Amino acid sequence: MNLTFWAALPQVQKQLQQLQDDLLKTVDLPNQPVHISILKLLQSGGKFLRPGVFYLFSSLGSTPDEARLLAGASAQELLHLAVQCHDQVSDDRLKGPHLGQANRQRNAIYAGDYLLTRYFAELLKTQPSAADLPDDLNAMQRILAGHLTQLQHQFDLTETVPAYFTEINQKTGEAFRFSAEQGAKLAGATPELIDLSAKIGASIGTAYQVHQDIALAFGQPKPLLISLQKGQYPLPLILILKRPAIQQVLKKRQQLTLNDVQLIQRQLDRKAAQSQLNNLTDHINHLLNELPAGTAQNDLRQFIRMLFQA
Template identity: 30%
Template sequence: MTATPADAGAAVGRPTSALPVDDPALAASLATGLERVDALLRERVDHDDPFVAEASGHLLAAGGKRFRPLLTLLAAHLGPRGVTDEVVAAAAAVELTHLASLYHDDVMDEADVRRGVVSANARYGASTAILVGDLLFGTASSMVADLGPEAVKIQADTFVRLCSGQIRDDRPTPPGVDPVGHYLGVLADKTGVLIATAARYGAMFSGADAGAVEVMRNYGELLGVAFQLADDILDITSEADASGKAPGTDLREGVDTLATLDIRAAADPADAELLGLLDRDLRADDAAHARALELVRAHPALDRARDYTRGVAEQARSVLAPLPDGPVVGALAALAAGSVDRVG
């Protein structure tokens, strides 16, 4: 990345990274827009009841990249009206939807840490974390309702796909269904759709034409899939990070990703040991888990997964072709290119 929209490294409640932007004026506009989004987020998660306010603001205060609202703000620079109040509200609603999903994800995963702090379910209990997630979904929906019926329909459809993706992600591939196709469909639903909505809202509420809005929807979904594919690879290749997430979590939980699906499909006799480990319950067997992680890291399937991820990122970049060249499209293209080989 080059210039960043905001100089906001480690401050609590502020983004920890930003989009690749070379143009100083665009970077300044994004920084100002993000300040407006953050102010609105803090206002909307507040509550008369101090406990509800604290629990609702728990993950917001922990920081995060604010990637989705930043994408909304960036896409807004494609339209003649730019970053309007509606764009800011839409960006905040998308981030609240994302935060709500994190509360629910952590309950499902029984996670102890999120964004470097104790998870909401560990701190407040699973029932409270679920209810706070519901509260944040409701708050996001209320904000979207003020943006008009089309925005409400988009939000509702996004929510349905997000939830259905999470449900399918928690279950085995149905019999007779291609496992890779199923996996990619889950990624599009559980990750791609909300990023698509973030980009779509930005173009839509800045007055961009229908063609540009559709380009951003397509771009956002492909970008989201590329990001999730890259995250799945990072889960294999990274060491324990500052957030407390240990490597090989998917392996330990028996969750197949592109690399392990490739290994299973090949059914190479040379992979007999690894295939046996993939079929075992690794949750309580640290030695077997470490060995499985070692074998996957050394396997050619991991490079093939990287190549596939680069291909999806290139698809995201290529759909930008109808848009006029300039700093905004340059940043979007750089974001797609950089989504694959990042380290965190």
């Protein structure tokens, strides 16, 4: 975990350190290749954003229980890690993978499946009611649906901005919505605050994905090349996707070069992409104004500043 990111929010930083220590102790498998792949994910330097959001919104509750919140935060991170594992599996565009690659793909599948079972185990520790479980299952299904929608849009030269937002609302937006809602709910927040938390979380997730897309599109060409060779187009590229010259270059698919990427980057409109992000962050700040004044609201504002400066 990247502890430095959370330095300005020491209480959340402390909770996330405890979470990481707990996950490292409880995620244990006899199969060493699968076990090692999970440990690498846990120690990869990620920011633990979803459990961090969970803990931020848990401060809106009136009856926090440390053990219950730890289980809830664990469930959020385990679901995220499971999806990450499955994302590592190469698609069928790779012809004739060698034995080492095939083994890595198999291990990633098993690791992802195992982490999903751990997600449910931690979820049950939060003592959900019979009415809660369908919501928890539906959230997972919507997140997975978002990733499946992303697969459907691979190499899609007809993808539109509305279609893009539908996809990321399902994927990243839903993941953050679920984290925020669960944090508030498990800490005993009022129904009104739980609903507001869900709206804010969804807005944060959508804006974060756009922020990541902008960083990818205008950053170093190598990461963007990898994304384009997989047929994954960030928002700044989708904004100009209808241009014939852009489509002609993208048709090269895996044969794209760094020179091709640099040519594309020179045609991107940073102002238009940033305008999309500004609209989203303005909406987040408007929703934050509806929260009760106090520590929770202040911490969330600080988190938003940190998130979109990173």
